[in-house]
Amino acid sequence: MSKTSHKLFELRAEWLFLFILIMAFTACKNKKENSVKEAVLIISPDNEGINVPDGFGVIKVADSLGAPRHIAVNSNGGVYLKLRKPIDGEGIIYLEDEDGDGIADSKKGFADYGGTGMFLDENYLYASSDEEIFRYKLNSEGLVVDPGKPDTLVTKLVAGRTHATKSFTLDTARNIYVNIGAYSNACQEKDRTLGSPGMMPCAILDSAGGIWKFSADKMKQSYSEGKRYATGLRNVVGLDWNYNLNKLVVTQHGRDQLSTLYPDLYDSETSANLPAETMYIINEGDDAGWPYIYYDQFQNKKILSPEYGGDGKKTAGENAIDPIATFPAHMAPNALLFYTGDMFPEEYKNGAFIAFHGSWNRAPEKQNGFLVAFVPFKNGKPSGEWQVFADGFAGLEEVYSPSEAEHRPTGLAQGPDGSLYVSDDSGGSLFRIVYNKN
Numbered sequence: 001m002s003k004t005s006h007k008l009f010e011l012r013a014e015w016l017f018l019f020i021l022i023m024a025f026t027a028c029k030n031k032k033e034n035s036v037k038e039a040v041l042i043i044s045p046d047n048e049g050i051n052v053p054d055g056f057g058v059i060k061v062a063d064s065l066g067a068p069r070h071i072a073v074n075s076n077g078g079v080y081l082k083l084r085k086p087i088d089g090e091g092i093i094y095l096e097d098e099d100g101d102g103i104a105d106s107k108k109g110f111a112d113y114g115g116t117g118m119f120l121d122e123n124y125l126y127a128s129s130d131e132e133i134f135r136y137k138l139n140s141e142g143l144v145v146d147p148g149k150p151d152t153l154v155t156k157l158v159a160g161r162t163h164a165t166k167s168f169t170l171d172t173a174r175n176i177y178v179n180i181g182a183y184s185n186a187c188q189e190k191d192r193t194l195g196s197p198g199m200m201p202c203a204i205l206d207s208a209g210g211i212w213k214f215s216a217d218k219m220k221q222s223y224s225e226g227k228r229y230a231t232g233l234r235n236v237v238g239l240d241w242n243y244n245l246n247k248l249v250v251t252q253h254g255r256d257q258l259s260t261l262y263p264d265l266y267d268s269e270t271s272a273n274l275p276a277e278t279m280y281i282i283n284e285g286d287d288a289g290w291p292y293i294y295y296d297q298f299q300n301k302k303i304l305s306p307e308y309g310g311d312g313k314k315t316a317g318e319n320a321i322d323p324i325a326t327f328p329a330h331m332a333p334n335a336l337l338f339y340t341g342d343m344f345p346e347e348y349k350n351g352a353f354i355a356f357h358g359s360w361n362r363a364p365e366k367q368n369g370f371l372v373a374f375v376p377f378k379n380g381k382p383s384g385e386w387q388v389f390a391d392g393f394a395g396l397e398e399v400y401s402p403s404e405a406e407h408r409p410t411g412l413a414q415g416p417d418g419s420l421y422v423s424d425d426s427g428g429s430l431f432r433i434v435y436n437k438n
Contacts, residue, residue, distance in 0.1 A: 039100030041434060051392040052433060059102040059432040062095055067425040070167065070335060070411040072120035074142030077415055079104070082127050084425060085114040092127055094144070095430070102432055110147035116165035116237070117178070126216070128166040130159040133176060135216070154178065154214050156222045158207045163235040169248070171241045174216040177248050181235035182209035186255050186307050187291035194261055198307030202291050205231055209290060211248070211282060232288040232320060238336035244350055245380040248282040251333035251354060255294055255305070256361045262306040272362040275303070277331050278323035279375070289320030297326040325382050330359035331369035334410045338377070341418025344435050351376045353389065355409035355422060360402045370394040370405050372412070372422060390433060393424065
C-alpha cells in the first residue's frame with residue numbers, strides 16, 4: 001500500500017469513528033429526551049390533603065426543605081427557593097426534576113444568608129436578605145454561574161424587629177420595587193402598648209412603611225440612590241408587576257390587636273375580623289394611609305385609627321388610595337402572582353393567585369387563612385369576588401394556633417408549562433398544582 005493510500009485509509013477510519021461517536025451520542029440524547037417526554041407526573045392520590053377544583057392535581061415536589069419563602073422557576077423547570085434561615089450555610093436551594101415525574105431528584109444549595117425575596121429573569125437570579133438585594137448571573141440553562149460572587153444591588157435597608165423581610169419584584173424597565181415593612185404595628189410611641197398614642201407624624205415612614213424603587217443594574221444602592229415610590233403601607237410581603245396594566249400591585253398585611261390596645265372600643269370578635277387585608281394598584285407617589293387609617297371591609301370605609309383619635313366609626317384618609325380588593329382580617333397575604341400560563345382553564349388567565357400564610361391573632365376565635373386564593377381579573381382590574389383555590393394546607397378543620405398548622409403557604413411561582421408552585425415555610429414542603437382537562 002502506498003503512503004498516500006495508507007493516509008487515506010487512516011483518514012477514512014478516523015471519520016468513521018467520529019461518525020459512530022456522533023450517532024451514539026445522538027441516540028443517547030434522544031433516548032433521554034424521549035424518556036422525559038414519556039414520563040408521567042406523579043399526582044398524589046389524595047392531593048397531599050389539599051383541596052383543589054375538579055381537574056386539578058397536587059404533586060409534592062420536595063419536603064424537609066427548612067423554611068422556604070419566595071420561589072422562582074427557570075425555563076427548564078428547575079426551582080430556586082429562598083430560605084428564611086440558611087441550613088448548613090445554604091440560604092438558597094435549587095431543585096431539579098431529572099426524570100419528568102414532577103418530584104425533585106437533586107438538590108443543591110448556596111448563599112449563606114436568610115431572607116424572603118426572590119425573582120428570576122432570563123439573565124439573573126435575584127434574592128434578598130433582610131437588608132440587601134443580590135444578583136446572580138445565569139447561564140443559558142438558567143443555572144447560577146458563580147454562586148459565591150453575587151452582585152450587591154441594594155444595601156443598608158432598615159430591618160426592624162418585626163416586618164424585616166424584603167420582598168421585591170421587577171418591572172420591564174429593570175427597576176426593582178422593594179417592600180420595606182414598618183417595624184411597628186400602628187406607629188405608637190411605645191409599640192403594642194395599651195394606651196400609647198400614635199406618633200404624629202409617624203417618623204417610621206421616612207425609611208420604612210412603603211415601597212422603594214431602585215435600579216436592577218446599579219451596584220450598592222441605598223436610600224439616597226433610590227426613591228420612595230409609595231408610602232403608608234404597613235407591610236407588603238406579596239407583590240407582583242402586572243404586565244397588562246404595566247403597574248405594581250401589592251397585598252398588605254393589616255394592623256393587629258384592636259381589642260388588646262383599645263378594649264373600650266373593640267371587643268375580641270370585632271378585633272378578630274378587622275381590619276381587612278387589602279390589595280392595591282400602586283402608582284408613584286401613592287399613600288395607602290397607614291398608620292393613620294385602616295380599611296373596614298364591612299363598612300367599606302377608611303376608618304381613623306384609634307391611636308389618632310378614631311372610635312371605629314370616624315372616617316379619614318380622604319387622600320389615601322382605596323383598595324381594589326379586600327380579604328378577611330389577619331390572613332397574611334405572603335405572595336402575589338398574576339397567572340399568564342396556558343395550562344389552567346381560560347378563566348384563570350391574567351388573574352391573581354395569593355398565598356395566605358394564615359393568622360396568629362384571632363384568639364379566642366379560630367385562626368383563618370392557610371390557603372391559596374384566586375381573584376379573577378379583566379382589563380387589569382378584579383372582575384369578581386375572591387375565591388378559595390386551594391386549601392387544607394393546615395391539615396386540620398380548626399386551627400387555634402398557627403403552630404398547629406401542618407403547612408403554611410408562603411411563595412408562589414409559575415412553571416414553564418403553566419403549573420403553579422406553592423412553597424410552605426411551616427412543613428418545609430414545595431407543592432406543584434397542575435391541571436389535566438381530561
